[in-house]
Amino acid sequence: MTGAEIFVECLKREGVKEFFGYPGGAVIPLFDELYKHWEEFRFILVRHEQAAAHAADGYARATGKVGVCIATSGPGATNLTTGIATAYMDSVPIVAFTGQVRTAMIGSDAFQEADVTGITRPITKHNYLVKDVEDLARIIKEAFYIARTGRPGPVLVDVPVDIGLAETEFDYPEKVELRGYKPNYKGHPLQIKKVAKAIEESERPLLYVGGGVVISGAHEEVRQLAEKANIPVTTTLMALGTFPPDHPLYLGMPGMHGTRYANMAFIECDLIIAVGARFDDRVTGKIDAFAPHAKIAHIDIDPAAISKNVEVHIPVVGDAKLILRELLPLVKPRPRNSWNDQIDEWKRKWPLTYRNSDSVVKPQYVVEQIYEATKDRETIIATEVGQNQMWTAQYYKFHRPRTLLTSGGLGTMGYGFPASIGAQAGRPDALVIDIAGDGSIQMNIQELATVVQHGLPIKIAILNNGYLGMVRQWQELFWGRRYSAVDIAVQPDFVKLAEAYGIKGMRIEHPSEVRDAIEEALKEPGPVLMDFRIEREENVFPMVPAGKALHEMIGGLA
Amino acid sequence: MKHTIAALVENRFGVLARIAGLFSARGFNIDSLTVGETEDPTISRMTIVVEGDDRVLEQVMKQLNKLVDVIKVSDISSQKFVDRELVLIKVNAPRSRRSEIMEIAEVFRAKIVDISPNTLTIEATGNEDKIKAIIGMLKPFGIKELARTGRVAMLREFRGEV
Ligand SMILES: Cc1ncc(C[n+]2csc(CCOP(=O)(O)OP(=O)(O)O)c2C)c(N)n1
Ligand SMILES: [Mg+2]
Numbered sequence: 001m002t003g004a005e006i007f008v009e010c011l012k013r014e015g016v017k018e019f020f021g022y023p024g025g026a027v028i029p030l031f032d033e034l035y036k037h038w039e040e041f042r043f044i045l046v047r048h049e050q051a052a053a054h055a056a057d058g059y060a061r062a063t064g065k066v067g068v069c070i071a072t073s074g075p076g077a078t079n080l081t082t083g084i085a086t087a088y089m090d091s092v093p094i095v096a097f098t099g100q101v102r103t104a105m106i107g108s109d110a111f112q113e114a115d116v117t118g119i120t121r122p123i124t125k126h127n128y129l130v131k132d133v134e135d136l137a138r139i140i141k142e143a144f145y146i147a148r149t150g151r152p153g154p155v156l157v158d159v160p161v162d163i164g165l166a167e168t169e170f171d172y173p174e175k176v177e178l179r180g181y182k183p184n185y186k187g188h189p190l191q192i193k194k195v196a197k198a199i200e201e202s203e204r205p206l207l208y209v210g211g212g213v214v215i216s217g218a219h220e221e222v223r224q225l226a227e228k229a230n231i232p233v234t235t236t237l238m239a240l241g242t243f244p245p246d247h248p249l250y251l252g253m254p255g256m257h258g259t260r261y262a263n264m265a266f267i268e269c270d271l272i273i274a275v276g277a278r279f280d281d282r283v284t285g286k287i288d289a290f291a292p293h294a295k296i297a298h299i300d301i302d303p304a305a306i307s308k309n310v311e312v313h314i315p316v317v318g319d320a321k322l323i324l325r326e327l328l329p330l331v332k333p334r335p336r337n338s339w340n341d342q343i344d345e346w347k348r349k350w351p352l353t354y355r356n357s358d359s360v361v362k363p364q365y366v367v368e369q370i371y372e373a374t375k376d377r378e379t380i381i382a383t384e385v386g387q388n389q390m391w392t393a394q395y396y397k398f399h400r401p402r403t404l405l406t407s408g409g410l411g412t413m414g415y416g417f418p419a420s421i422g423a424q425a426g427r428p429d430a431l432v433i434d435i436a437g438d439g440s441i442q443m444n445i446q447e448l449a450t451v452v453q454h455g456l457p458i459k460i461a462i463l464n465n466g467y468l469g470m471v472r473q474w475q476e477l478f479w480g481r482r483y484s485a486v487d488i489a490v491q492p493d494f495v496k497l498a499e500a501y502g503i504k505g506m507r508i509e510h511p512s513e514v515r516d517a518i519e520e521a522l523k524e525p526g527p528v529l530m531d532f533r534i535e536r537e538e539n540v541f542p543m544v545p546a547g548k549a550l551h552e553m554i555g556g557l558a
Numbered sequence: 559m560k561h562t563i564a565a566l567v568e569n570r571f572g573v574l575a576r577i578a579g580l581f582s583a584r585g586f587n588i589d590s591l592t593v594g595e596t597e598d599p600t601i602s603r604m605t606i607v608v609e610g611d612d613r614v615l616e617q618v619m620k621q622l623n624k625l626v627d628v629i630k631v632s633d634i635s636s637q638k639f640v641d642r643e644l645v646l647i648k649v650n651a652p653r654s655r656r657s658e659i660m661e662i663a664e665v666f667r668a669k670i671v672d673i674s675p676n677t678l679t680i681e682a683t684g685n686e687d688k689i690k691a692i693i694g695m696l697k698p699f700g701i702k703e704l705a706r707t708g709r710v711a712m713l714r715e716f717r718g719e720v
Pocket of ligand 2: 437438439463464465466467468469
């Protein structure tokens with residue numbers, strides 16, 4: 001077989017159907033082979049390679065499968081990098097294929113040459129430059145294996161153009177043998193016992209749940225643990241949807257724009273049981289003042305996540321679901337009434353609220369109404385980055401894991417829309433909505449053509465404040481209202497823009513129109529762009545100012 | 559504190575860059591790094607000497623362990639180990655001072671490996687203290703050139719008390 005034939009055969013063996021990309025000189029051999037198998041795949045041609053990487057990422061987050069993207073050498077590959085870094089920071093399994101110049105020309109500054117394995121080394125879990133067609137099948141097999149196992153992440157395979165043309169016998173290895181890579185899934189029984197004991201001794205425990213629970217599929221176990229031992233639960237941005245939002249033990253999201261009661265629980269608890277969470281600075285606030293009374297148990301598949309930012313007393317390395325299953329029978333029921341009463345009091349005192357208006361559209365209201373209109377359907381929400389992202393996290397109630405796609409670690413503007421493309425391709429049955437900012441949406445607006453070409457009925461809701469709102473908020477609160485370089489009121493007419501691409505566009509300027517507009521958009525079989533003209537200077541509250549402790553939150557008191 | 563890290567890695571292109579990249583990404587300055595094939599030609603052994611805060615170092619070790627190409631990493635400084643370094647020193651040696659220099663070399667069991675009318679080149683091996691000492695002794699003569707291999711190290715097999 002030729003290298004190109006091997007490439008296509010390997011994709012089939014890995015069960016790849018939908019994937020995303022953009023062609024160019026160095027990948028013509030691969031695309032030519034693909035052409036012969038066109039009906040067996042659903043290849044989605046994006047309009048910018050960054051979108052291909054984000055789409056593969058959105059596909060992976062929404063389905064739990066490995067997402068695949070492909071781009072040409074040089075500029076094609078460098079355009080992928082933002083998407084690869086985004087996936088890396090949020091532990092998303094994707095395999096990226098890039099073309100490369102001929103093996104003999106590597107290192108000669110050939111046309112469209114870039115050292116792609118060099119560039120992507122710090123933003124991939126692993127990467128490969130294929131130097132011999134003999135290695136191609138093994139490398140692809142390993143790439144998928146590494147991407148999805150352990151702590152998942154992006155893997156890049158750089159394929160020189162001559163490798164696609166070279167011939168060899170096809171041999172797809174049955175098993176992957178990597179002596180330097182052996183993820184550990186089973187938690188140490190002794191450590192698990194210690195966690196059970198710590199829970200038993202704790203008066204004020206707190207379950208701090210992160211994205212690892214989504215990846216591991218451990219949400220049921222988390223709920224059982226919480227209910228059995230009456231432990232309140234906070235879920236990070238990456239874990240929204242892993243715990244029932246209306247559950248009495250639920251505290252919502254912690255951190256910079258989390259609820260005051262989740263943050264107070266961190267301050268007052270005597271035990272943190274962290275599951276698949278990594279004590280990110282957006283969660284902990286000022287690290288020296290974080291959880292001053294708490295012993296910390298940390299369950300994580302990545303040993304390097306443990307004791308990285310805070311000192312951990314009981315580490316348990318392994319898969320969250322397996323470990324929680326071992327832990328559950330060891331945990332004794334305990335009512336913990338006074339702790340939960342305390343938390344209920346905080347909840348009553350500091351509910352998450354905003355002041356609505358009957359003259360201007362409030363973004364929080366839009367998000368609430370989107371929730372109300374979609375709560376009875378299988379819905380996947382993507383966000384961009386900025387205020388739109390935080391309002392979505394605060395006011396949309398996520399009932400199931402893998403229903404929120406958002407760039408948490410890297411905070412990549414322009415992520416949401418192409419991620420929606422991936423999600424819709426992987427979940428054709430689901431309703432997919434991108435809640436966007438007017439700044440972020442313009443970072444990958446060209447993908448409107450992709451959704452039209454491929455018949456992806458994605459709905460976009462722009463919370464349009466004419467500002468790079470989150471930056472403006474910081475400038476307003478901490479930089480003396482000096483609005484430097486954040487006014488983006490000069491913008492296209494989004495309705496006309498949608499229409500120019502051949503899709504429905506809507507502008508909503510009054511609160512009374514919000515719900516009807518959403519319903520109308522949802523009735524539309526194709527893609528729709530909704531331009532919500534919101535209060536320009538609305539802020540996201542409450543907020544822990546950067547560098548402050550979690551109990552030093554400001555704002556949000558109605 | 560100085561740490562000596564021994565790593566067994568896949569003998570493949572790009573591995574050195576991965577490892578060096580990890581250190582620089584975390585703001586670690588590498589004092590020395592040596593790499594060479596082991597008894598198994600598919601495996602290389604790296605000896606890395608770094609100076610740094612224990613907690614940061616622990617993080618770097620964990621990150622190293624995560625690399626697919628890294629088979630085993632250990633911080634051997636906490637155990638008994640032998641370490642050696644080789645140094646080549648080209649020193650000013652006018653005829654009048656030659657015997658003095660050769661005496662010093664002899665004390666350190668170093669070898670004269672090259673000679674010219676005005677210089678001697680000395681090869682010495684030993685642990686860090688010894689290398690420091692011979693360099694210190696030769697400095698007054700005027701060192702013209704110095705090349706060090708960096709440290710190689712291995713755990714001692716006999717760990718019992720004597
Ligand atoms: C690619 C990228 N560039 C810059 C930033 C910094 N940044 C964070 S939020 C933000 C403003 C986003 O504006 P918009 O999309 O309109 O969202 P809003 O905050 O107004 O809801 C910026 C510039 C970023 N996160 N990503
Ligand atoms: Mg905006």
